[in-house]
Amino acid sequence: MTWILFLEQCLNGLQFGLMLFLLAAGLTLVFGIMDLINLAHGSLYMAGAYLVATLTQATGSFMLGVTLGIAATALLGMALEVLLLRGLYKRDHLSQVLATFALILIANETTRVIWGVQPLTLNVPDTLSGSVQLLPGLTYPAFRLTIILVGLAVAAALYILVVKTRIGMLIRAGASNRQMAMAMGTDIKWLFTAVFGAGAALCALAGAMLAPLLAVEVGMGESILILAFVTVVIGGIGSIRGAFIGAILVGVVDTFGRAFMPTLLRAALPPSFADAAGPALASISIYLLMVGVLFWKPRGLFPVGS
Amino acid sequence: MRHAWLAVLIALALAFPKIAALLGQEFYVSFASRVLIWALLASSLNLLVGMGGMVSLGHAAFFGAGAYVVGIIAADLPQLSSALLAWPLAMAVNAALALLIGVVSLRTRGVYFIMITLAFAQMVLYIFVSIKGYGGDDGMTIARRSSLPGVNMADDTAFYYVVLALLGFSLHALGRLKASRFGRALMGIKDNEERMESMGYPTFQLKLASFVIAGSLAGLAGALMANQNGFVSPNMLHWDQSGTALVMVILGGLGSLWGGARRRGGVYASAGGADCLHSALADCPGAFPAGRRLLRSRRHRRIVFEETAVSRSGNLLETHALKKHFGGLQVTDSVSLSIRRGECHAVIGPNGAGKTTLISQISGVLKPDAGSVVFDGRDITAYSVHSRARLGFARSFQITSILPGFSVADNVGLAVQAVTGTSFSFWRAVDADHELADRALEILREVGLESLAGRLAKDLSHGEHRQLEIALALATRPQLLLLDEPMAGMGPEESERMVGLIAGLKGSHTIVLVEHDMDAVFRLADRISVLVSGRIIATGTGEEIRANAEVKIAYLGAEEAP
Known part of the structure; x- marks a missing residue:
């Protein structure tokens, strides 16, 4: 029985980690290549979730809604890059934090104006609403399993894109030494816009996958944004591999902390104290993880560049 | 002019409750108190961001923790409910919290510092969320304000004046701090931290001290806010509070003391999104230009300052079998040097011989893999850059490193x-x-x-x-001057001036000179060591080095050697 629970939590952790990876992959590239701290990355996630939910309702098809929503968010992201963020690359971190913080406020208000304050709900598509028997005694919701498969597929595709293709080479060159990549004639402007669009598309995908599980509401981007930042910093800024390892680490540590920490503490400490400290420790476990990583490796697990 | 504006501002602030009462808008008095408290929070953050260059996205941790101290006292410790006890306690708790967070965070820089301060603030947030006894997610109400002898704190107008007085005093104190030795050192760190460290400043401790001061002031702001609102919730710890505080600092003009206080109203009243976006994109440093020049021209008096005594004989500095490798490349290979007291000792060698790496190990920027550095009879291999600077090391950098601002x-x-x-x-x-x-x-x-x-x-x-x-x-009154290519990139005239300058320092200072300009080296150096592929192949006077066959091979190539 406990083994089943353990396996189930492993899958939950993996699923959460992979979704974090979708967000962190775009964030770490924007961070590493453009040297931009984009606090508004979470807003793209929110925009993606809203667009997918709305388009799914409008078209009546989840697949169509997801496809159109991702495309729309990618366009939105590219427009944002061309019109606004491009001017921030050369500015210091402080200006970037300030400007993208402002974008969050603007995005939240705009969303409220368009969709109102009530959260949207998106139902799990009928074909995926059942459960799958993985092992005797372990059934797992089909939709969550789909999330895991989609996450793994995207991770594999990104790996091939970044490691095996010409454009991936440009991206890696940009992340490890931007000036040199520019000096060698890479059309950086185009590359930046494309990378930003791809990051936005990944945000929308994560938004679409999580929308049926969570409420689609204003402010949904902020809490997950911080987790994505934690992931990026743990993995090492600019490293896709680091983002992947970091995301899985954060996903598993967070899920396990929430699932097992209170029980474990209750075994070791007086129940009154354990009941109070358990949830707190579970919530802060990933931040402790990040602080620990930065303490020993101040540039993350997989530092990029010099 | 400045004083006139200040006087008007103070007069307005003092008269505000009366004006509000006249207009029948008493509601705005408590609103104004809140604005002043925000100003205090922004000013404390400005100490970090504006003066120290530390962009913290976790300042809300101190704001919220200060508020919770007041809340917990009101709920459980009524004997401490005097403002004279509760508020200093809030500051002390936050000083301790800032010390803890600072010790870890200040090891990192740039983006990592931003993220690690954010992470700590999140931890503090979740800790308070999980304490159900103090309201958990919902927060807690505070039945009555902290008491102050002789003041009716329940009266909004009286409370407004208390807040105003504290803000005034804090701004004055921050102003003094900015003009003090501490403040100047802190701004130097913002400008060029590496340089400050090599001059002997304990940069980590200086930054930590400013972090603690800023944290405790933010704690005071939190304590005041808890009193003003009669309510504390984890929302005060939320990271968008940290973001809002940053927005206030920047709209006011970075590093400008009054800036932190000035724009508070605008941001508080509106969401401020478009406003701060505009400020970030426009190429202006905010409403108040930062960094008035610190030094005015002043009459100069003649004073006699003592030169470093170099009378004692023997070696001032020795390296013993220093080794350093980067990956598979042995950059320094068993280098043993002895620098005599009072001599000018040049280290020359072809490009890539490892001269800069050697200097970096002597000055403490790099730690050798093996071997030791002995200064004045003391093994200093494990000493940091700034403790070496304290011992009397001074380094000029190959790439110019000054405080540009x-x-x-x-x-x-x-x-x-x-x-x-x-x-x-x-x-x-x-x-x-x-x-x-x-x-x-x-x-x-x-x-x-x-x-x-x-x-x-x-x-x-x-x-x-x-x-x-x-x-x-x-200026650091060095015993040992390490000059790393002082003539690099200079024209003939500039070089000539530099040679004259160094020649004037000879005799009164012990100098280690790394230089490519052979003409200058042979004119200046008492002794020369030749470094090739990480090894010293010869040490001697200029004459001896000129005559050395191995040196000729290293510099001219084997075929051309006689």
Whole structure:
């Protein structure tokens, strides 16, 4: 029985980690290549979730809604890059934090104006609403399993894109030494816009996958944004591999902390104290993880560049 | 003019409750108190961001923790409910919290610092969320405000004046701090941390001290806010509070003291999104330009300062079998050098011989893999850069490293400050310290830069930058000068001036000179060591080195050697 629970939590952790990876992959590239701290990355996630939910309702098809929503968010992201963020690359971190913080406020208000304050709900598509028997005694919701498969597929595709293709080479060159990549004639402007669009598309995908599980509401981007930042910093800024390892680490540590920490503490400490400290420790476990990583490796697990 | 505006501002602030009462808008008094409290929070953050260059996205942790101290006292510890106890306690708790967070966070820089402060704030947030006894997610109400003898704190107007007085005092104290030795050192760190460290400043401790001060002031702001609202919730710890505080600091003008206080109203009243976006994109440093020049021209008195005594004989510095490799490349291979007291010892060698790596190990920037560095009979291999600087090391950098945003005189003034007295002086204005300025001018005269004393360092020419480098090195009253390619990139005239300058320092200082300009080396050096592929192949006088066959091969190539 406990083994089943353990396996189930492993899958939950993996699923959460992979979704974090979708967000962190775009964030770490924007961070590493453009040297931009984009606090508004979470807003793209929110925009993606809203667009997918709305388009799914409008078209009546989840697949169509997801496809159109991702495309729309990618366009939105590219427009944002061309019109606004491009001017921030050369500015210091402080200006970037300030400007993208402002974008969050603007995005939240705009969303409220368009969709109102009530959260949207998106139902799990009928074909995926059942459960799958993985092992005797372990059934797992089909939709969550789909999330895991989609996450793994995207991770594999990104790996091939970044490691095996010409454009991936440009991206890696940009992340490890931007000036040199520019000096060698890479059309950086185009590359930046494309990378930003791809990051936005990944945000929308994560938004679409999580929308049926969570409420689609204003402010949904902020809490997950911080987790994505934690992931990026743990993995090492600019490293896709680091983002992947970091995301899985954060996903598993967070899920396990929430699932097992209170029980474990209750075994070791007086129940009154354990009941109070358990949830707190579970919530802060990933931040402790990040602080620990930065303490020993101040540039993350997989530092990029010099 | 400035004073006039200040007077008007103070008068307005003092009269505000009366005006509000006249207009029948008493509601705005508590609103104004809130604005003042936000101003206090923004000012405390400005100490970090504006003066110290530390962009913290976790300042809300201190704001919220300060508020919770008041809340917990109101709920469980009524014997502490006097403001005279509760508020200092809130500040002390936050000082301790800031110390803890600072010790870890300040090891990182840039983006990582932003993220790690954010992470700590999140931890504090979740800790308070999980304490169900104090309201958990919902927060807790505070039945009555902290008491203050002789003041009816429940009255919004009285409370407004208390907040105003505390804000006024805090702004005054921050102003004193900015003009003090501590403040100047902190701004130097913002400008060029590496340089400050090599001049002997304990940069980590200085930053930590400012972090603790800022944290405790933010705690006070939190305590006041809890009193004002009669309510504390984890929302006060939320990271968008940290973001909002940053917005206030920047809209007001970075590093400008009044800036933190000035724009508070605008941001508080509106969401401020478009406003701060505009400020970030427009190329202006905010409403108040930062960084008034610190130094005014002042009459200079002659003072006699003692040269470092170099009478004792023997070796001042020795390295024993130093080794350093980067990956598979052995850059320093068993280098043993001895530098005699008072000599000018040149280290030459072809490009890539490992000269800079050697200098870095001597100055402590790099730790050797094996071997030791002995200074004045003491093994200093494990010493940090700044403790070596304290012992009397001074390094000029191969790539110019100065404080670009400071005047020439302030550059040298900071270097003098590093070796005279403490930099942990928070109250006394550094401008009142004539010793510093006079000594700085003395040194500028020595290197021939006195006519440029008031100029911003970033506006100097390349040759003048190098002279300033030497001035910074001299100002720390060094026993040992490490000059890393002082002639690099100079034209013939500038080089000639530099040779003259170094020749003038010879005899009174022990000098290690790394230089490519052979003409200069043979004119200046008492002894020369030749470094090739990480090894010393010869040490001797200029004559001996000129005659050395191995050196000829290394420099001219095997075929051309006789």
